[in-house]
Amino acid sequence: MPRHALSPIYCLGGTTFLLFVVLAVTGVLLSMYYIPTPESAFDSVTAITKTVPYGWLIRSVHFYSANGMLILAVLHMLRVYYTGSYKAPRELNWVAGVGLGLLTLFAGYTGYTLRWDQVAVGASGIGKGIATSIPYLGPLFGRALWGTGSGDTLSRYAGSHMLLIPGVMVILMAIHFWMVKRHGISGPL
Amino acid sequence: MISSRGSGERTSSSSRRRFLKALIVFSGALVLFPLQGLSAYLLERKSGTTSYPRVKVSNNSEVPTGESLLFTYPNKDRSAILIHLASGDFVAYDAVCTHLGCQIHFDKKPIKGWENQKDNLFCACHGAVFDPKNGAVLGGPPPRPMPKIKLEIDSNGDIYANGYESGLPLYGEE
Numbered sequence: 001m002p003r004h005a006l007s008p009i010y011c012l013g014g015t016t017f018l019l020f021v022v023l024a025v026t027g028v029l030l031s032m033y034y035i036p037t038p039e040s041a042f043d044s045v046t047a048i049t050k051t052v053p054y055g056w057l058i059r060s061v062h063f064y065s066a067n068g069m070l071i072l073a074v075l076h077m078l079r080v081y082y083t084g085s086y087k088a089p090r091e092l093n094w095v096a097g098v099g100l101g102l103l104t105l106f107a108g109y110t111g112y113t114l115r116w117d118q119v120a121v122g123a124s125g126i127g128k129g130i131a132t133s134i135p136y137l138g139p140l141f142g143r144a145l146w147g148t149g150s151g152d153t154l155s156r157y158a159g160s161h162m163l164l165i166p167g168v169m170v171i172l173m174a175i176h177f178w179m180v181k182r183h184g185i186s187g188p189l
Numbered sequence: 190m191i192s193s194r195g196s197g198e199r200t201s202s203s204s205r206r207r208f209l210k211a212l213i214v215f216s217g218a219l220v221l222f223p224l225q226g227l228s229a230y231l232l233e234r235k236s237g238t239t240s241y242p243r244v245k246v247s248n249n250s251e252v253p254t255g256e257s258l259l260f261t262y263p264n265k266d267r268s269a270i271l272i273h274l275a276s277g278d279f280v281a282y283d284a285v286c287t288h289l290g291c292q293i294h295f296d297k298k299p300i301k302g303w304e305n306q307k308d309n310l311f312c313a314c315h316g317a318v319f320d321p322k323n324g325a326v327l328g329g330p331p332p333r334p335m336p337k338i339k340l341e342i343d344s345n346g347d348i349y350a351n352g353y354e355s356g357l358p359l360y361g362e363e
Contacts, residue, residue: 053234
């Protein structure tokens with residue numbers, strides 16, 4: 001560990017990962033009670049918050065960790081930019097990091113809609129509108145990601161949020177960390 | 190410390206080992222202690238029904254026919270309304286509008302556009318109108334009727350609120 005890297009701003013990526021682990025643990029616990037159907041999703045979230053012992057705590061930790069992870073990821077990105085750590089030979093790791101950042105955003109967005117209240121239904125409609133507005137490929141994206149009906153949409157959001165996005169993130173993180181190890185920490189300013 | 194260095198090191202290292210062992214056991218217990226409580230998350234579940242208190246609202250002599258009274262139920266932060274209907278019956282509702290949670294009033298002066306419908310429950314925010322007889326939505330944006338409070342009147346004419354007859358969950362507590 002070089003001396004210049006013994007600074008809190010070099011801990012931002014690690015703390016982002018720590019929150020990812022917290023989110024994975026609390027997310028698994030939440031999935032024990034969450035029901036991803038349009039009829040039951042909101043009620044099951046209410047039940048988690050009101051009737052399951054410590055459910056409010058698990059849900060709150062998941063919620064605040066998600067927000068914290070986004071904030072820390074952005075700060076980590078600023079640190080990498082500020083210290084020039086994206087420069088050769090670390091360009092590919094910057095790309096992996098941007099991928100992780102985007103996936104974090106998507107995870108936040110899909111998690112937000114899982115409550116399936118009025119706000120979430122509205123948000124899913126807005127997301128679909130944005131995706132379908134992409135030239136040429138938009139309608140295809142819209143159909144693939146949102147399905148053909150309201151039941152499809154929530155299932156796909158739940159599947160993406162719990163399996164697809166975290167799965168891809170774990171792979172990208174492994175690559176990200178392996179490249180950090182291989183390149184070492186970038187030099188002092 | 191005058192004792193020889195070698196034996197001193199030995200005793201201090203064995204007591205350090207004992208101390209570290211105790212520290213590990215202690216910190217392990219500290220970690221496991223809350224986990225034992227948290228295990229209730231997977232193992233126990235409270236029943237979903239909430240119980241409501243029985244609270245004295247008023248006396249039937251205090252609210253003349255056609256008048257209303259604002260009170261709080263089931264706690265002091267939640268407003269409710271007691272109405273003495275023209276038919277002589279007493280009814281009470283949760284006075285929080287089911288649309289966006291504004292205060293509902295029993296107004297004898299009809300609002301604009303509802304001049305022919307006197308004695309209705311109104312919400313000033315978005316012009317909601319409710320039927321005082323059963324809490325049904327007569328107009329405006331509310332998605333569901335007002336929650337109706339169960340009333341009990343004893344031989345002295347004291348009126349008690351005791352839970353809800355219909356219309357649950359309460360707005361803001363869904």
